[in-house]
Amino acid sequence: MADQKNLSVVEKIKVASDALRGTLKESLQDELTGAVREMDHALVKFHGMYEQDDRDLREERAAQKLDKLYSFMIRLRIPGGFITPEQWITAHHVAGKYTTGVIKITTRQTIQLHGILKRHIKPTLKDFNIVGLDSIAACGDVNRNVIASSHPSISPLHAHIHGYAKKISEALLPKTRAFYEVWLDEEVLVDKKLEEDPLYQDRYLPRKFKVAIAIPPNNDVDVFANDVALIAIIENEKLLGFNVAIGGGLGATHGNPATYPRLATVIGFVPEEKLIETVYQIATVQRDNGNRSDRKLSRLKYTVDNMGVDVFKAELEKRLGFLLEPAKPYVFTERRDHFGWEQSQDGKWHYTIFVENGRVTDDEKLALKTALLKIAETGKANFRFTTNQNLTLGDIAKKDRAAVEAILNEFNIIEHTEKAGGMRRNAIACVAFNTCPLALAEAQRYLPTLISKIEPLLEKYSLQDDEISIRMTGCPNGCGRSTLAEIGFVGTAYGRYNLQLGGDRLGERLNKTYKENVDEQTILNELDGLFARYSANRNPGETFGDFTIREKLVSD
Ligand code: SRM
Ligand code: SF4
Secondary structure (H helix, E strand, O other), X not given: OOOOOOOOHHHHHHHOOOOOOOOHHHHHHOOOOOOOOHHHHHHHHHOOEEEEEOOOOXXXXXXXXXXXXXXXXXXXXOHHHEEOHHHHHHHHHHHHHHOOOOEEEOOOOOEEEEEEOHHHHHHHHHHHHHOOOOOOOOOOOOEOOOEEXXXXXXXXXXXHHHHHHHHHHHHOOOOOOHHHHHHHOOOOOOOHHHHOOOOOOOOOOOOOEOEEEEEOOEOOOOHHHOOEEEEEEEEOOEEEEEEEEEOOEOOOEOOEOOOOOEOOEXXXXXXXXXXXXXXXXXXXXXXXXXXXXXXXXXXXXXXXXXXXXXXXXXXXXXXXXXXXXXXXXXXXXXXXXXXEEEEOOOOOEEEEEOOHHHEEOEOOOOEHHHHHHHHHHHOOOEEEEOOOOOEEEEEEOHHHHHHHHHHHHHOOHHHHHHHOOHHHHOOEEOOOOOOOOOOOOOOOOOHHHHHHHHHHHHHHOOOOOOOOOEEEEOOOOOOOOHHHOOEEEEEEEOOEEEEEEOOOOOXXXXXXXXXXXXXXXXXXXXXXXHHHHHHHHOOOOOOHHHHHHHOOOOOO
């Protein structure tokens, strides 16, 4: 058991929170401020939201002696990133009524809405509740949105395997009724026994806990970035079970060498009937052994490294009452979204749209939000979010394909998807400014512009069709998984980034810092030189990431 003495403030808040209720009801009634009370600030996360303020306006408001402009970001829990057209229609209208209007598809296959005023949280969550959506445990020290390979065409077993995202999400959902009482005005629970929680107890997990399911050969979910990475093992078109890997996580803190990104370590294989119990017990080992004093060191990856992989595994097997089998062979050959039309083995059609940095909105170039509403209103396509911030209009019957395609064409969505270059389509940027309180530099507002400046360099060396992965985050927390890119940018200060190289194209190798704290001009000069070397000296089929390792530009 980890040292439980110097508990962090958040640990004390959790235990004293009366199953995550805190003083949320009182906070909501306080009309003097747009914020919630300090204790509740930590608790709202467990209900799927963050209190934020507009960082673009901070200085101006401070000069006018005004309080910060508080608002909330709400993130939905959508295991496997699947919603119905009716649910999308609700998201569209809620976004229009209470938020900035932008629907943001996240790197964990769900959507978030920004800029919601305190008084609008309840109406927002009530609207979502009507269509069966909630934000429970989308944030906080609990199991987060479970992600799974997005593309149904990847395997005839996709639906079956994908279904485990929902099953795991439900098995690890907190039992408290607080969400329903506080936000949906349901009756206060009198018999507290009904919400006893053997998994989370009153202390929850030491930190966020993330689970992903990949279906080889596509590692579209970046499975190894997760606390628990599950790799479906299929033989002769039969699902045998899952390889289990533990201890992935990408966050680090500049200048704190005790923190680091880490890929999950494969520890064995379980047949599918033992999967949920295995994930559950990994969570209990982390619950009982994770660091509850220093939140920077409390993710499962540090618990695994502190205990040692073998000791962690032995403890897990003791709790499970069975041994994990040796891991089975698997191969990833790609890590990408399949843009455009694809047909799955059941005859259904799926169209994957390129959504730049996951921002669904209408702008002068593209009326994507309006187009998606029109498609949802036909009821002919489900909405499947990808972990690369894109969207698949899924499960379209053969007879309906033409109707969906007509709308896609009417709004130039097909042209937009097809015309985007290989680098742009596969790029990822996190939110960063203006809402993320941790951002040191821009990401989603800047990466598209930077790519426009990099594209001529790619053309100069005939690399425009090479899908070099490029990702940007506004700080080292890794929300856009920049440490798993062939070219990663990690924000250090406004307008400055660490340029990271050496990641592979499959998400199986972390990149390393190549140049520290560089500005745009230095980035472009560096890339110009690197692309020149790559185009002249690469081996046949060699990817940019592998080339930078072979050339020893960064260490392996
Ligand atoms: Fe993240 C914190 C946005 C995926 C690692 N992340 C944040 C916060 C909530 C900032 C905060 O703590 O106040 C950001 C909110 C910004 C905003 O205004 O919306 C934020 N993270 C995001 C999203 C929206 C990025 C995006 O543009 O898509 C992603 C939402 C995922 C979801 O739907 O649940 C998002 N975050 C990730 C990922 C990628 C993944 O999970 O595949 C990571 C790296 C993997 C990992 O967890 O290690 C990630 N986010 C972090 C961390 C570092 C955690 C750590 O233990 O190292 C933080 C900071 C923290 O928790 O203290 C963080
Ligand atoms: Fe914010 Fe940093 Fe995450 Fe980007 S990587 S969203 S800047 S916490």
